[in-house]
Amino acid sequence: MRPTTKDLAKAAGVSLATVDRVLNGRSGVRQKTVDAVNEAITRIGFERNQVAATLARQRGYRFGFVVPRSGDEFLSVIIKHISEFAQASRAEMIQTKVIRIDDHDPHRAARTLSRLSADEYDGIAIMAPETPQIRDALYRMRERGIQTVAIVSNQQEEDGQSFVGIDNVAAGATAGRLMARFLGNRSGDILVLAETMQSRDSLERRLGFDRVLSPDYPHFHALPTLETHGYPDRTKLVLENAFAAHPDIIGLYIMGSEARVAIECARDLKPDGKLITIAHERTPSTEQALRDDTLDALINQDPGHIVRSAIRTLRAKCENRETLASQERIRIEILISENL
Amino acid sequence: MRPTTKDLAKAAGVSLATVDRVLNGRSGVRQKTVDAVNEAITRIGFERNQVAATLARQRGYRFGFVVPRSGDEFLSVIIKHISEFAQASRAEMIQTKVIRIDDHDPHRAARTLSRLSADEYDGIAIMAPETPQIRDALYRMRERGIQTVAIVSNQQEEDGQSFVGIDNVAAGATAGRLMARFLGNRSGDILVLAETMQSRDSLERRLGFDRVLSPDYPHFHALPTLETHGYPDRTKLVLENAFAAHPDIIGLYIMGSEARVAIECARDLKPDGKLITIAHERTPSTEQALRDDTLDALINQDPGHIVRSAIRTLRAKCENRETLASQERIRIEILISENL
DNA sequence: AAGTTTTTGAGGTACGCACCTCAAAATGAG
DNA sequence: CTCATTTTGAGGTGCGTACCTCAAAAACTT
Structure with a gap:
């Protein structure tokens, strides 16, 4: 016994x-x-006995997911998984809510965070770029006794701040290696596309990408990163200009999480199908692109896994436990049409 | 409320x-x-309220993992994850035991299964090839009120019998597509290695492999599957003969889960590094092979995920619940040295 | 030593459900 | 109708912990 x-x-x-x-x-x-x-x-x-402990608490656990108000396809997939898991874990006495913040105004965002009270939430998972305001707000939240975890985008490492997501340098390196291997012995230019290079994620991916391509494959030349700022029109324009200026583009690496427009444009501009294209994040449209061969590979971080891992991490913190490391490591998945 | x-x-x-x-x-x-x-x-x-229900049951859940007595590296990784998860879920009132069975004597194995009583186990996860004896024993176990789930190797589909593992046809197809893309425009023979072609898993992987290679890439020729029967000596011999008989072998696909010996042999026989090698299952040795470039890609099914998924599936059955499909789908992972 | 403050003990209630017993009520058979 | 059988109700106990109160004990202070 x-x-x-x-x-x-x-x-x-x-x-x-x-x-x-x-x-x-x-x-x-x-x-x-x-x-x-x-x-x-x-x-x-x-x-x-955690089962008895949870029952005796009278009010399971209340977690919140703080996510940007505006967002791309990837964000909606995340949100879908939040509500899916919330539904499934109601029977385990876990309540989960989604809280939207202004992603373009760090001050307003921080104010929203400061209003979250320990009477309402036991823990908060946040998906937001790293800014001083957010970092401070998170720090004060932990002081109020609310557990925190950053998802997808890493926040500065601090006591009590954990991160659930992938290593973006390694993700970029993975994309680079695949690009090189798929290109084989062909030589030419590689186009790299991002929403913005202000974000840490894009910087890291680019770093990893170059780290593989530059030393090992001198017959490829990766061009400077082009920024789309998330606008379809601009994406189109930027791509048209690039293809006009560089006639021997053989590869396209889309680092941002909104790949749909870029994939479509690239297909129209290079209809011969010789262009090797690699993008990030599985969404309905990137999945479709893989199936019809307009995309050669997809680097993915399982959004469902991220959501569940965030909740398990928060819960472990509330119960003052360690997590099971092997379960919480988010994998850098390589998807092709055969292993969807 | x-x-x-x-x-x-x-x-x-x-x-x-x-x-x-x-x-x-x-x-x-x-x-x-x-x-x-x-x-x-x-x-x-x-x-x-499952929390209260579990507490009131007085005796959490008792699950057993039935695995072969003899086994390869992959099996030991599985067992490591079983004990790891068992440890972590003790606080959730889940007890887990490992039960070894004779994998070469289906009758003895079935007898072991028949001795498992509902007084001792609420559910059993089994990793075993499909035989009539095993199938019967599982059927009777379910009649006794013990939930069952097959892991890694699929059992015949039956009422109340679920499966946690990958689609091996798709896994073979994934290997085939990668092999083709890594080989590029080179032409020649591809060697395919299995422990035995008696097993359903190997058959399915080969099927998927051919399904991609035969129609799309006529300049490759995949040779008939060679069997190693798990013996290092035989593996070596078979490979030596094959390389002697076919001078233009450019690819090697190792379907079995014991890849170490084959990888070493191939490296000795083709030291130029031009041989594209793809294997299954992440183990210490295949991981090392990826790092030092004697292996080009690894098709993996996360053993930790399989173990946890099996337990969640059994528990859901005990509680008469549905599982969360997106959480339980085991992915066909593609590993290269960058995304380990 | 007397008073103040800190620390500890004893006891209780509650959480939501499983599982048990026994008697009462409803139903069916002849 | 009576008797046997099936179905239902009322009530209880226990799981292991959280969280509460109040008084008693111990430890400091001056």
């Missing part, structure tokens, strides 16, 4: 009330007593 | 005892009453 709090109290020579105080970090216990209880915990191998 | 069994009883106009009988499928309730309760469940949106 597994030892219970009762056994622990007996083993530590204290009362149930004191055990409770120590286990839940309440004040008013001498250090000496705390140590005695902790010693007893390891001695008898006590492990809190 | 979420409705409880009490609310449900009131809404259905019956007592708590009857609600309990219906919810847990006990006998002695008229169909008319069962229907009334079910109607009330949907009407008020009742959802059983």
Whole structure:
């Protein structure tokens, strides 16, 4: 039989009330007593029964996902997975809400964050670019006793701040290696497209991409990153100009998460199908592009996995536990039409 | 507030005892009453609180993983993940044991299975090739009230029998497409290696491999599958003969899950590094081969994911729930040295 | 030593459900 | 109609923990 709090109290020579105080970090216990209880915990191998603990809390866990108000296809996939998992984990006493923030006004965003109270939320997962305002707001949130985790876009590493997502340098390197191998011995220019190079994600992907291409494959030349700023018109224009200026473009690497327009343009500009195209994030449109061969490979981070991992991470923090590392590592997936 | 069994009883106009009988499928309730309760469940949106239910059961869940007694590197990785997850889910009142069976004697294996009682196990995950004896034993296990799920190797589809693993035809096709794209415009022979072609997994992978290679790439020729039967010596011999007989071998596809020996041999026989090699399953040795470029790509099914998914699937069956499909689909992962 | 403050104990209630018993009510058979 | 059988209700207990109150004990302070 597994030892219970009762056994622990007996083993530590204290009362149930004191055990409770120590286990839940309440004040008013001498250090000496705390140590005695902790010693007893390891001695008898006590492990809190999380099922009973959750039931006794009366109010499971309340988590929030803070995401940008405006967004691309990838964001809607994320949100779909949030509500899907929220539905499925209601029976486990986990409540999940989506909170939208202004992604172009860091101050307003920070204000929204500052209004989130520990009475309403046990933990917050945030998907937002790194800015001083956001970083501060997150710091104060943790001080208020709300657990935090950053998803997709990394935030500065700090105590109590974890990250659920991929290593973008490695993702860029993966794209670079695939690009090179798919191109084989052909030589020419490679076009690199991003929404903006202001974002850390794009910078890192480009860094990884070049790190593979520059030293190992001198017969390719990756052109400077072109920025679309998320506008379809601009994307089209930029691509047209690039293809006109560089007649021997043989590869296209789309780093941003809104690849649809770029893929369509590239297909129209290079209809022979000789252009090797690699993009990020599985969405209905990139999936379709893979199937009809306008896209050669897709680098993906499973949005469902990210959402579930964020919730598990938050929950582990609330329960003062470690997560299972192998379960929480988000993989850099390579998708082709055969393994969709 | 979420409705409880009490609310449900009131809404259905019956007592708590009857609600309990219906919810847990006990006998002695008229169909008319069962229907009334079910109607009330949907009407008020009742959802059983699994946390409370698990606690009240007094004895969490007891699951067993039935795996072959003899095995390769992949199997040991699986077992490592079983104990890792078992450790982590003790706090959730889930107990997990590993049960070894004789993989070369289906009768003995079936006898071992027949001794597993519902008093000891709520569910069994089995990793075993499909044989009539095993299939029967699984059928009787389900009749005894033990939930079953097949992992890695599919069992015949039957009522109540689910499968956690990859589609091996698609996995073979993925390997085929990668092989072709990595080879580019070179032409020559491709060697295909398996432990045995008796197993369904190998057959399916070969099928998928050919399905991509034969129609789309006539300048490659995939040779008939060579069998190693898991013996290092034989693997070496078979490879030496093949390379001697076919001077223009440009690709090697290792379908079995014990790739170490084959990779080493191939490296010795074709030291120029021009041989494109693709294998299955991430293990310490295949991972190393990827890093030092003796392996070009790895097709992997995440063993940790399989283990966790099997347990979640069993648990969902015990609780008479659906699983979250997107979480349980095992992906066909493509690994190269950049996205390890 | 007397008073103040801090620390501890004893006891209780609650969470939502599983599982048990026994008697009462409803139903069916003859 | 009576008797046997089936179905239902009322009530209880327990799972292991959280969280609360109040008084008693221990530890400091001056």
